[in-house]
Amino acid sequence: xxxxxxxxxxxxxxxxxxxxxxxxxxxxxxxxxxxxxxxxxxxxxxxxxxxxxxxxxxxxxxxxxxxxxxxxxxxxxxxxxxxxxxxxxxxxxxxxxxxxxxxxxxxxxxxxxxxxxxxxxxxxxxxxxxxxxxxxxxxxxxxxxxxxxxxxxxxxxxxxxxxxxxxxxxxxxxxxxxxxxxxxxxxxxxxxxxxxxxxxxxxxxxxxxxxxxxxxxxxxxxxxxxxxxxxxxxxxxxxxxxxxxxxxxxxxxxxxxxxxxxxxxxxxxxxxxxxxxxxxxxxxxxxxxxxxxxxxxxxxxxx
Amino acid sequence: xxxxxxxxxxxxxxxxxxxxxxxxxxxxxxxxxxxxxxxxxxxxxxxxxxxxxxxxxxxxxxxxxxxxxxxxxxxxxxxxxxxxxxxxxxxxxxxxxxxxxxxxxxxxxxxxxxxxxxxxxxxxxxxxxxxxxxxxxxxxxxxxxxxxxxxxxxxxxxxxxxxxxxxxxxxxxxxxxxxxxxxxxxxxxxxxxxxxxxxxxxxxxxxxxxxxxxxxxxxxxxxxxxxxxxxxxxxxxxxxxxxxxxxxxxxxxxxxxxxxxxxxxxxxxxxxxxxxxxxxxxxxxxxxxxxxxxxxxxxxxxxxxxxxxxxxxxxxxxxxxxxxxxxxxxxxxxxxxxxxxxxxxxxxxxxxxxxxxxxxxxxxxxxxxxxxxxxxxxxxxxxxxxxxx
Numbered sequence: 048x049x050x051x052x053x054x055x056x057x058x059x060x061x062x063x064x065x066x067x068x069x070x071x072x073x074x075x076x077x078x079x080x081x082x083x084x085x086x087x088x089x090x091x092x093x094x095x096x097x098x099x100x101x102x103x104x105x106x107x108x109x110x111x112x113x114x115x116x117x118x119x120x121x122x123x124x125x126x127x128x129x130x131x132x133x134x135x136x137x138x139x140x141x142x143x144x145x146x147x148x149x150x151x152x153x154x155x156x157x158x159x160x161x162x163x164x165x166x167x168x169x170x171x172x173x174x175x176x177x178x179x180x181x182x183x184x185x186x187x188x189x190x191x192x193x194x195x196x197x198x199x200x201x202x203x204x205x206x207x208x209x210x211x212x213x214x215x216x217x218x219x220x221x222x223x224x225x226x227x228x229x230x231x232x233x234x235x236x237x238x239x240x241x242x243x244x245x246x247x248x249x250x251x252x253x254x255x256x257x258x259x260x261x262x263x264x265x266x267x268x269x270x271x272x273x274x275x276x277x278x279x280x281x282x283x284x285x286x287x288x289x290x291x292x293x294x295x296x297x298x299x300x301x302x303x304x305x306x307x308x309x310x311x312x313x314x315x316x317x318x319x320x321x322x323x324x325x326x327x328x329x330x331x332x333x334x335x336x337x338x339x340x341x342x343x344x345x346x347x348x349x350x
Numbered sequence: 351x352x353x354x355x356x357x358x359x360x361x362x363x364x365x366x367x368x369x370x371x372x373x374x375x376x377x378x379x380x381x382x383x384x385x386x387x388x389x390x391x392x393x394x395x396x397x398x399x400x401x402x403x404x405x406x407x408x409x410x411x412x413x414x415x416x417x418x419x420x421x422x423x424x425x426x427x428x429x430x431x432x433x434x435x436x437x438x439x440x441x442x443x444x445x446x447x448x449x450x451x452x453x454x455x456x457x458x459x460x461x462x463x464x465x466x467x468x469x470x471x472x473x474x475x476x477x478x479x480x481x482x483x484x485x486x487x488x489x490x491x492x493x494x495x496x497x498x499x500x501x502x503x504x505x506x507x508x509x510x511x512x513x514x515x516x517x518x519x520x521x522x523x524x525x526x527x528x529x530x531x532x533x534x535x536x537x538x539x540x541x542x543x544x545x546x547x548x549x550x551x552x553x554x555x556x557x558x559x560x561x562x563x564x565x566x567x568x569x570x571x572x573x574x575x576x577x578x579x580x581x582x583x584x585x586x587x588x589x590x591x592x593x594x595x596x597x598x599x600x601x602x603x604x605x606x607x608x609x610x611x612x613x614x615x616x617x618x619x620x621x622x623x624x625x626x627x628x629x630x631x632x633x634x635x636x637x638x639x640x641x642x643x644x645x646x647x648x649x650x651x652x653x654x655x656x657x658x659x660x661x662x663x664x665x666x667x668x669x670x671x672x673x674x675x676x677x678x679x680x681x682x683x684x685x686x687x688x689x690x691x692x693x694x695x696x697x698x699x700x701x702x703x704x705x706x707x708x709x710x711x712x713x714x715x716x717x718x719x720x721x722x723x724x725x726x727x728x729x730x731x732x733x734x735x736x737x738x739x
Contacts (some may be wrong), residue, residue: 049431050517054510054514055519056508057511058514058515058518061515062485062518065492069479069485069488069489072479073479075481077479079480156688156689157689157691159688161687164679164680164684164685165684165685166680166681173540180508181679181685190538190539191478193536194481194483194536194537195478196472196481197476197478198478199476214469215469216466216469216472216473217464217466218463218465218483219470222400222403223537223673223674224537224539225542226678227679228401230400231690232400232465233398234393234394234465234690235392236394236690265672276393283465284465284466285465286374335718337539337678337679340539340622341539
């Protein structure tokens with residue numbers, strides 16, 4: 048039996064209404080830019096560190112970047128664009144940045160924000176090793192953001208992509224959308240209480256087990272105390288590098304920058320023409336990783 | 351002679367029912383053990399990690415949702431067109447129950463896959479409609495609501511809204527059937543996924559899986575009101591399954607040719623690069639079922655429906671894993687060691703146990719739904735008889 052005209056009209060009304068509501072909502076979601084981040088004057092910080100120390104051309108690079116940071120924090124967040132430059136010629140593959148990050152953010156086993164990739168090339172007698180520290184690229188068009196079903200991740204005005212641990216449902220869609228593998232899921236693993244005493248024969252067994260008491264101490268990502276006790280967030284959430292936003296707020300450089308023994312990692316405000324990293328990006332023909340993917344990272348590499 | 355035949359048929363049915371009940375109990379017990387481990391230890395015993403974050407539960411989710419799409423499209427559109435074998439309200443209600451029986455386990459699978467299950471409702475409270483996942487989740491609920499209302503209206507003698515509602519629900523089914531493919535195609539940085547063919551593949555796969563389920567139910571002993579209706583229903587499901595499997599095979603062939611013969615690059619091929627066992631799934635999941643369906647033996651059709659369902663599930667898993675396993679970052683798996691940081695995936699016993707639970711729940715939903723259908727029909731018949739007296 049064919050459908051009558053009246054039945055067809057009714058079906059069209061139902062379908063049209065559903066399509067209009069969902070497509071309107073989709074359009075509005077895509078245009079959304081306000082995630083309630085602080086902006087304007089309330090984000091301006093007066094960093095006093097080094098204000099009494101005279102700048103010197105021969106000073107340690109960390110001091111220069113600290114001055115860059117103080118200058119950037121003196122501007123509202125929306126006028127900053129945090130970025131990083133990594134000089135692969137200087138990186139010796141010591142993994143100090145990786146460990147510094149694990150320590151700073153109290154990362155559990157299986158969660159890593161800044162691994163160092165090793166590439167071997169050439170043949171004896173001319174072999175080469177190149178190291179690529181890989182933080183979150185803080186892409187200008189991050190592919191991980193639009194796939195989040197609950198608006199738990201977004202790009203802040205200062206260029207850092209953040210995760211709201213209280214909102215994230217742990218679907219891990221953002222993990223699959225990142226071509227850099229920069230997001231990891233916190234599966235709730237813990238280092239064993241005695242891990243620090245020695246790994247023993249069974250490495251996995253020794254490192255994973257019942258949580259040591261120090262592991263339930265809160266970390267302070269995003270300026271909030273997150274305790275893993277009683278399966279609290281960020282267990283079950285997607286986690287990623289956030290350029291140590293909690294340190295920046297306190298006028299400190301990201302921990303991977305300060306722990307780099309070769310001074311291979313530069314950090315600063317890409318909107319500041321006087322900042323070390325801006326000059327490096329222009330002068331050294333810095334490159335972006337997987338530039339062909341169109342994500343436009345804020346992390347640059349010098350090779 | 352006839353009585354003897356009937357008696358032996360009754361005994362056989364009893365034996366089959368007992369066997370079915372025993373299988374269900376095994377599935378349920380295995381599944382409950384898996385569920386206990388999942389709830390007790392979180393994702394500790396699962397095989398996926400951060401570099402391959404989705405595994406068989408995600409494949410089961412898409413397979414279940416796809417199957418629901420297929421069942422409702424065949425049953426609903428057949429009802430609207432007045433196709434033999436699908437034109438009665440009874441067959442419509444069976445299709446609705448079957449689509450729910452396929453969808454509920456699928457949704458449970460994805461719920462258990464979440465890192466924070468208790469926040470699942472955020473997808474409705476704080477939705478990002480720019481995400482295909484959100485759109486799909488909302489469409490599942492719109493469909494469930496429409497199907498429930500259609501089921502209620504189907505008991506009325508006349509309803510001006512039943513047929514429009516079925517057409518609407520069928521269109522929503524098409525939308526989320528394609529939405530399963532869109533979910534992957536929207537990930538623009540993964541060449542294997544970012545491909546316009548996936549929404550069509552997932553819709554066709556769902557149609558085939560739904561038809562396989564309908565055929566399986568018909569061949570496995572579910573009886574329609576009359577023998578003619580029985581035969582018609584079986585014929586319809588068989589024909590749709592044949593067509594959808596042929597279309598699926600053609601689409602898979604096109605995809606394979608583009609990837610391998612015209613060499614669209616290793617990244618676009620994903621993990622289904624030719625290996626020594628790669629031919630098993632299209633052969634036993636698609637080609638053998640097509641050959642069995644071409645025959646005239648009912649047991650053959652039953653086996654074909656089972657094989658096709660498993661084959662199509664494998665296809666879903668291949669789609670899920672295909673975009674995750676290749677990486678463009680050489681050295682990443684070696685950079686930081688942990689079992690969760692590997693570009694490899696092997697489902698664990700716990701994952702399979704939960705999969706068994708999904709099957710058991712699907713079967714339970716179907717049998718309970720059909721029981722409700724029969725009970726309501728019997729009560730209405732009694733009430734009508736009383737009224738006519």
